[in-house]
Amino acid sequence: MIDQIIAKYQEAIFDTDKNAALKVVHDALENGISPRDIVFKVVVPSIEYMSASIAQDFGANLAQHFMTAQIASQVTEEMIALFTVPPTMIGKMVIGTSFGDFHGLGKKIVIGCLKAQMIDIIDLGLNVTAERFVDEAIDNDAQVIGISSMMLHTARGENGSVKVRELLIGRKLEKKIKIIVGGAPYKYNRDLYKIVKADAWAENGIAAGQVVKNLIAEIQS
Numbered sequence: 001m002i003d004q005i006i007a008k009y010q011e012a013i014f015d016t017d018k019n020a021a022l023k024v025v026h027d028a029l030e031n032g033i034s035p036r037d038i039v040f041k042v043v044v045p046s047i048e049y050m051s052a053s054i055a056q057d058f059g060a061n062l063a064q065h066f067m068t069a070q071i072a073s074q075v076t077e078e079m080i081a082l083f084t085v086p087p088t089m090i091g092k093m094v095i096g097t098s099f100g101d102f103h104g105l106g107k108k109i110v111i112g113c114l115k116a117q118m119i120d121i122i123d124l125g126l127n128v129t130a131e132r133f134v135d136e137a138i139d140n141d142a143q144v145i146g147i148s149s150m151m152l153h154t155a156r157g158e159n160g161s162v163k164v165r166e167l168l169i170g171r172k173l174e175k176k177i178k179i180i181v182g183g184a185p186y187k188y189n190r191d192l193y194k195i196v197k198a199d200a201w202a203e204n205g206i207a208a209g210q211v212v213k214n215l216i217a218e219i220q221s
């Protein structure tokens with residue numbers, strides 16, 4: 001039965017048909033599938049499938065990827081409210097685009113993917129200053145700061161990750177708050193994250209889940 005649900009759900013997200021995807025999920029609930037199974041057996045594997053499809057270029061496109069993440073985020077939030085045992089959130093992250101950068105699509109996809117992987121996310125929006133990244137991380141007890149940059153100059157710029165690192169050092173928070181970066185420039189230079197003094201980077205939203213979990217585990221160890 002779960003295989004049929006997965007197939008129908010994936011068909012709906014390939015068609016970017018949010019209502020159809022939600023109907024599949026609601027029908028599954030009515031047929032006794034648990035909210036937890038919907039998140040972990042249907043939603044998360046479907047995001048992985050969509051990401052793999054894009055990487056292998058066999059038909060999925062950006063709109064589909066975006067819708068997958070949006071639907072995943074909505075379904076996950078709805079299902080979490082129905083969990084009988086409250087879900088253990090793995091940790092908390094603030095995320096935004098770097099100062100001067102108004103490309104928000106990649107960030108939105110990452111948020112959808114991370115929420116589906118039980119990471120509590122606070123979206124700081126676009127054009128976020130280094131000071132705000134750090135202040136919001138402190139105020140929200142976040143262990144991770146996520147910085148999305150789609151342009152080389154905003155990734156490398158003095159108001160981006162480099163400054164966030166400076167502020168963390170200045171406030172002696174380096175061991176408590178980690179920095180993860182992502183966005184197009186990091187795909188072309190895989191060492192760029194080191195140059196901008198981040199702790200890690202990830203190529204896409206799915207990969208980001210594991211990297212964020214590793215960073216949180218590092219802080220807790």
Ligand code: B12
Nearest residue numbers: 101102103104105106109146147148151152182183204205
């Ligand atoms: C759409 C777009 C726009 C839209 C943005 C709309 C919006 N609401 O987001 C608009 C039209 C506004 C725009 C404006 C501009 N743009 Co533009 N834009 C693009 C375009 C076509 C796509 C970017 C995008 O959304 N990608 C889709 C996402 C999904 O990308 P993705 O990389 O796959 O995302 C994944 C990963 O990167 C990763 N990820 C992303 N963020 C994060 C964060 C973390 C923490 C992690 C772990 C992972 C992660 O996960 C994502 C999901 O899996 C690119 C070209 C391209 N093909 O990339 C140019 C591009 C980025 N833009 C560019 C430029 C120059 C501009 C402008 C300066 C143009 C101008 N002269 O006005 C302005 C700048 C505006 C500003 N200050 O930000 C250049 C940048 C060049 C450079 N060397 O840096 C590009 C590369 C185009 C080009 N080839 O010249 N742009």
